[in-house]
Amino acid sequence: MPARLVRRHPIVVFYVLAFVITWLGWIPQALHSRGLFPFDHPLLGLLGGAGPTLAALIVIGVLKGRDGPRELFAPLLRWRVRWPWYLFVFLFWFVVAAIALGVGALLGQGVPSIPPGVWPALVPIFVTMLLSNVWEEIGWRGFALPRFQEKYGDLSIAVIMGLLWSLWHLPLLLNPTSPMSGLPWYGEILFSIALTVIYTWLYNNTRRSLLFVSIFHAMSNTMAYVLLEGGVFLSSYIFVVGVTAVFAILIVLVYGPRRFSR
Numbered sequence: 001m002p003a004r005l006v007r008r009h010p011i012v013v014f015y016v017l018a019f020v021i022t023w024l025g026w027i028p029q030a031l032h033s034r035g036l037f038p039f040d041h042p043l044l045g046l047l048g049g050a051g052p053t054l055a056a057l058i059v060i061g062v063l064k065g066r067d068g069p070r071e072l073f074a075p076l077l078r079w080r081v082r083w084p085w086y087l088f089v090f091l092f093w094f095v096v097a098a099i100a101l102g103v104g105a106l107l108g109q110g111v112p113s114i115p116p117g118v119w120p121a122l123v124p125i126f127v128t129m130l131l132s133n134v135w136e137e138i139g140w141r142g143f144a145l146p147r148f149q150e151k152y153g154d155l156s157i158a159v160i161m162g163l164l165w166s167l168w169h170l171p172l173l174l175n176p177t178s179p180m181s182g183l184p185w186y187g188e189i190l191f192s193i194a195l196t197v198i199y200t201w202l203y204n205n206t207r208r209s210l211l212f213v214s215i216f217h218a219m220s221n222t223m224a225y226v227l228l229e230g231g232v233f234l235s236s237y238i239f240v241v242g243v244t245a246v247f248a249i250l251i252v253l254v255y256g257p258r259r260f261s262r
Helices: 003-008 010-033 042-064 067-077 083-106 116-148 154-168 185-205 210-229 237-255
Strands: none
Touching (some): 003 010, 003 042, 042 116, 067 116, 067 210, 083 185, 083 210, 083 237, 116 185, 116 210
16 A cells, blocks of 8 residues: 555545455355355454454554554553543443433333343453454544544534444444344434544543543443343334433533534
């Protein structure tokens, strides 16, 4: 890949590589689930999830040389922030799920019965999610976001990154074996944009810590696991999206569209 192209358009090159690498893993899996590809393998899933980090390593290696990876991974060790941020990343999704299920119950969906075995599994599920989700955050927030912020306001960034993030998930939406395949496309797009607002706000206010955005990401998928096991993942989804969107709107109203921080 020409170094000149990377230096002139690092974000564009990063996103192209992230999509290509991820889809090389996820598209064969989606095709296999429909009987159109001869095999599936866990390494394809790992390749898909690691796409953003691998793309970031390639681009930052061209931009910064041997110092690039150190700069990329350093924010993973930023843990010294005020204690309310710890509460936020670990409790936010429990509150969102409680509100969403409460609204659903008021509208006649009933209260789900979570299998007893789900709760002891939360810690290992969270650790598994953290180890898998961090490879997204290294790319999206570790590489792309700070470079976007050199030119654009946070609201514009959230819309751009949210739309691209939603498109990046497309093979999962088309894979019948993925829980995401049953989600309405409009809800997934709105959710991606609202989440990107929150991720950007969290990143700005935790000293640009990849650790906190990765924990937040892992907690969201851990709660999705709980809802999935409770049989309400799809029925509660639109309420989860609604609560998340309201919180994102409040961030924009409080901080303004330019930068989600004081």
